[in-house]
Amino acid sequence: MEQESMFDALDAASVVSDPATRIEKLRREIEHHTYLYYAKDAPEISDAAFDSLMRELRELERENPELVDPTSPTQRVGGYVGEQFAPVRHAQRMYSLDNAMDLHELDAWTARTVEAAGRDVEFVCELKIDGSSIAMTYDAGVLAKAATRGDGTTGEDVTVNMRTVRDVPLRLRDQGIAGLSDEDGSVEVRGEVYMPKASFDSLNTAAVANGKAPFANPRNAAAGSLRQKDPTITQGRDLSTFIYAIADTQSIKADTQWELLQWLRDCGFHVNPDVKLCATPAEVHAFCEDVAEKRSVLPYEIDGVVVKVNSFAVQRELGFTAKAPRWAIAYKFPPEEKTTLLRDITVQVGRTGAITPVAELDPVRVAGSTVARATLHNLDEVHRKDVRVGDTVIVRKAGDVIPEVLGPVLSLRPEGAMPWEMPASCPSCGSPIVREDGEAAFRCISMDCPAQALERLLHWSSRGAMDIDGMGEEIVARLVESERVRDVADYYSLTEYELATLETGRVNKEGEPIHLGSTIAAKLIASIEASKTRPLARVLFGLGIRHVGKTTGEQLASAFPSMAALMEATEEQLAEVDGIGGVIAQSIWAFFANKDNREVIRRLERMGVSMEDATAGEEVPQTLAGITFVLTGSLAESGMTRDEAGARLKAMGAKVSGSVSKKTGYVVAGEAAGSKYDKAIALGVPVLTEADLLRLLEAGSLEAAGIAARTQE
Incomplete structure (x- = not known):
C-alpha cells in the first residue's frame, strides 16, 4: 500500500495564506522522495503522486515568482549561460587508474599492496561504470559547479546540463552536510554519468527512425548528451549517475572508503549498490569473478571492477605515482x-x-x-x-x-x-x-556496377572526404534509385526542391509517401555548398582513386598545386613523389587517363568545387617540426574533423600519428576521447584540450599559445 504523503494532514487554509511555507515544504518533500527513489531504490509514493507534488510546486512558484530559488526541483533546466563548457580547474587532480588485465595481475597487485602497507588491508570493490567522468562542487551544500574530467587537472563546465540529471541533488541533505568537517566549506565529489542500456536502445531506435546516425555505445551517448549546448536535450536523454569519490578525503568526517560511500548516500547521491568490503585479497578475487559472470544482466554497461584500499590513512601512506594512485587499480574484463x-x-x-x-x-x-x-x-x-x-x-x-x-x-x-x-x-x-x-x-570488373557507384557516392560525402553532413546511406540510395544522382558531380546540381520532394520509402498513417522535407533539404544544400571549399587533398581522397588514402592525397596535393597539374603528370613524375611507388603511380595515372573520370572532374570544377591547394605557395613556419601529435575524440566546438586538424598541424611541420607511445609529443583529446587518452595519461604524455589546439593553430607556435614545450625522448 502506498505510504501517505506527509502533506495530507496540512491545513489547506494555512497553505493558501503562507505560500512560502508551503513551497519550502513541497521542495523538501520532493527532495525526500527523489532521495528515496535514486539513492535508496526504495520509492514510497507512485510516479503520479510525485508528479502531483511537482505540479503544485510549479504552480505556486508561478504565482509567487519572488520565491523561486535556484535549488528548487523545478529549476533543473535553466537557460543558456556564457560559462557553459568553459575551463574548470579541479580542486585536486583526477588521476587515471593502473589496469590489471587479468586476475593474475590483480592478485599480484593486492599482494604488493598488502606488503607495502606492512599490515592486513581491507579493500573496497566497486563496479567500473562505462560512462563519462564527472566532478561536482557543492558550496554550503548547494550545487555550484559540475565539470568533465578533461585532462585530469582541468575539465569543461557542464553545470547547466548536470542540473537536468534527476538523480543529482541540487543541494545536499542535512544529514550529509552534518558529515562535512567544515559545515560552511565546499566539497568536490566525483563519479560517473552513464546511460542505462534500455535508454540507449530507445535513443538509437529514435535516431534511426529520424534518419540520424546511432551512437556507437552507451558511453559515447552519455558523453555526447552531457555536452549538449541545449540543456533540454540533455534532460531528454535519461542520464543517470553513480557517485563514488571525493577530491579531499579530509573534508568529511570519515576514515574509510566504505564510510565515504555511506556519507554520499546520506547526501542524496546515487551510489551503486553492488559494492563489497573485502577483508582479504581472496575475497577481492572472488568478487571480480562473480561480477564478470553477471555483467550482462546489469541494466547498465561496466567494463571491470575498481579495487581500492579502504583506509584513507593507508591510502595516504601509499600515495601516488606520477600517473595513478598506488592504492587503487582497475581490473579490466577480458573481451566479451x-x-x-x-x-x-x-x-x-x-x-x-x-x-x-x-x-x-x-x-x-x-x-x-x-x-x-x-x-x-x-x-x-x-x-x-x-x-x-x-x-x-x-x-x-x-x-x-x-x-x-x-x-x-x-x-x-x-x-x-x-x-x-x-x-x-x-x-x-x-x-x-x-x-x-x-x-x-x-x-x-564492371565500371557500371550500381553497388560501386553507391559506395563511391557515400565515400565522397563521408567525413574524411568532402564531409557532406546528413548525406547518409538511406538518402544516397534514394537519390540513386530516383536517378537524381549518378556520380559525385551530380550532388552539386541538386536543388532544394528535388531533395525536399525525395521519397524516403516510408508512408504515413494514410498510406501516403513521406518526403524528405524542406528542413532537411535546406541543411543538405548548405552542407553541399560548404563542401566546395574542401582542400585539394580531401577532393583527391574523395574521388576514390584506388590506393589513394588520406595520407597519399595530402602527399599529392603537396607535390602538385592544382588538379590540372596532377591530371597532366606522367607515371614517372607521380612515382617521384615521396611515399608513392610504381603501383600507386600507375593507379593514379590510369584514373586520370580515363575520359569519364576527367569529365566528372571538369563538371565538379564548373560547379565550383575547389581544384587547387589553398596553401600552395604559402610559407608556413615549421614551428612544430619533429613533434608528434595524436588526435582522439571529436572536435565538436570547432567543427573540424580530426583529419582537418591533423592537416593543419602537418602544415606547421608536425607529425600526426594514430597511436600513442612514449615518443608522442602531445595527445589532443576531444569529446568522448577513448583509449588513446587513457594511454597518454598512463605514459605521462601531455594532453591538450580542443581549446588548447585552437589556440595553438591560431598562435602558430607552442610558446605563443602558452603551451609548455615537451622534451621528447
Missing part, C-alpha cells in the same frame, strides 16, 4: 565473447569493386551494443576460420569496438554444412568477379 547463429554469408561490393564476405548473424549484444553483421575480410579468412552457414559462431568486438567472428563451435555444426565459396558474379550487376595475382580480394 558471445555465441550466435551464422544465418548467411553475403558479399558487399566496395567503391573500388572489392568483394567482401560478410557474416549475417542472429542479433546478439556484445560489449554494449547489438551485433548483427561482421566482416569476414576475404575468402582466405573464411577458409582459415572454417566458418559455414548454419554454424554457431563465437563473436566478440576487437578492442571492444569492431565486431569479429572468432570461429565456429564445431560440436554444434549442423550436418551437411558446406565450405563457403565466393560467387562467380557480382550480386549487384552480374559482371564476372576476378582475383588478380598476389591479391587477397576478389573484385567486380
Whole structure:
C-alpha cells in the first residue's frame, strides 16, 4: 500500500495564506522522495503522486515568482549561460587508474599492496561504470559547479546540463552536510554519468527512425548528451549517475572508503549498490569473478571492477605515482565473447569493386551494443576460420569496438554444412568477379556496377572526404534509385526542391509517401555548398582513386598545386613523389587517363568545387617540426574533423600519428576521447584540450599559445 504523503494532514487554509511555507515544504518533500527513489531504490509514493507534488510546486512558484530559488526541483533546466563548457580547474587532480588485465595481475597487485602497507588491508570493490567522468562542487551544500574530467587537472563546465540529471541533488541533505568537517566549506565529489542500456536502445531506435546516425555505445551517448549546448536535450536523454569519490578525503568526517560511500548516500547521491568490503585479497578475487559472470544482466554497461584500499590513512601512506594512485587499480574484463547463429554469408561490393564476405548473424549484444553483421575480410579468412552457414559462431568486438567472428563451435555444426565459396558474379550487376595475382580480394570488373557507384557516392560525402553532413546511406540510395544522382558531380546540381520532394520509402498513417522535407533539404544544400571549399587533398581522397588514402592525397596535393597539374603528370613524375611507388603511380595515372573520370572532374570544377591547394605557395613556419601529435575524440566546438586538424598541424611541420607511445609529443583529446587518452595519461604524455589546439593553430607556435614545450625522448 502506498505510504501517505506527509502533506495530507496540512491545513489547506494555512497553505493558501503562507505560500512560502508551503513551497519550502513541497521542495523538501520532493527532495525526500527523489532521495528515496535514486539513492535508496526504495520509492514510497507512485510516479503520479510525485508528479502531483511537482505540479503544485510549479504552480505556486508561478504565482509567487519572488520565491523561486535556484535549488528548487523545478529549476533543473535553466537557460543558456556564457560559462557553459568553459575551463574548470579541479580542486585536486583526477588521476587515471593502473589496469590489471587479468586476475593474475590483480592478485599480484593486492599482494604488493598488502606488503607495502606492512599490515592486513581491507579493500573496497566497486563496479567500473562505462560512462563519462564527472566532478561536482557543492558550496554550503548547494550545487555550484559540475565539470568533465578533461585532462585530469582541468575539465569543461557542464553545470547547466548536470542540473537536468534527476538523480543529482541540487543541494545536499542535512544529514550529509552534518558529515562535512567544515559545515560552511565546499566539497568536490566525483563519479560517473552513464546511460542505462534500455535508454540507449530507445535513443538509437529514435535516431534511426529520424534518419540520424546511432551512437556507437552507451558511453559515447552519455558523453555526447552531457555536452549538449541545449540543456533540454540533455534532460531528454535519461542520464543517470553513480557517485563514488571525493577530491579531499579530509573534508568529511570519515576514515574509510566504505564510510565515504555511506556519507554520499546520506547526501542524496546515487551510489551503486553492488559494492563489497573485502577483508582479504581472496575475497577481492572472488568478487571480480562473480561480477564478470553477471555483467550482462546489469541494466547498465561496466567494463571491470575498481579495487581500492579502504583506509584513507593507508591510502595516504601509499600515495601516488606520477600517473595513478598506488592504492587503487582497475581490473579490466577480458573481451566479451558471445555465441550466435551464422544465418548467411553475403558479399558487399566496395567503391573500388572489392568483394567482401560478410557474416549475417542472429542479433546478439556484445560489449554494449547489438551485433548483427561482421566482416569476414576475404575468402582466405573464411577458409582459415572454417566458418559455414548454419554454424554457431563465437563473436566478440576487437578492442571492444569492431565486431569479429572468432570461429565456429564445431560440436554444434549442423550436418551437411558446406565450405563457403565466393560467387562467380557480382550480386549487384552480374559482371564476372576476378582475383588478380598476389591479391587477397576478389573484385567486380564492371565500371557500371550500381553497388560501386553507391559506395563511391557515400565515400565522397563521408567525413574524411568532402564531409557532406546528413548525406547518409538511406538518402544516397534514394537519390540513386530516383536517378537524381549518378556520380559525385551530380550532388552539386541538386536543388532544394528535388531533395525536399525525395521519397524516403516510408508512408504515413494514410498510406501516403513521406518526403524528405524542406528542413532537411535546406541543411543538405548548405552542407553541399560548404563542401566546395574542401582542400585539394580531401577532393583527391574523395574521388576514390584506388590506393589513394588520406595520407597519399595530402602527399599529392603537396607535390602538385592544382588538379590540372596532377591530371597532366606522367607515371614517372607521380612515382617521384615521396611515399608513392610504381603501383600507386600507375593507379593514379590510369584514373586520370580515363575520359569519364576527367569529365566528372571538369563538371565538379564548373560547379565550383575547389581544384587547387589553398596553401600552395604559402610559407608556413615549421614551428612544430619533429613533434608528434595524436588526435582522439571529436572536435565538436570547432567543427573540424580530426583529419582537418591533423592537416593543419602537418602544415606547421608536425607529425600526426594514430597511436600513442612514449615518443608522442602531445595527445589532443576531444569529446568522448577513448583509449588513446587513457594511454597518454598512463605514459605521462601531455594532453591538450580542443581549446588548447585552437589556440595553438591560431598562435602558430607552442610558446605563443602558452603551451609548455615537451622534451621528447
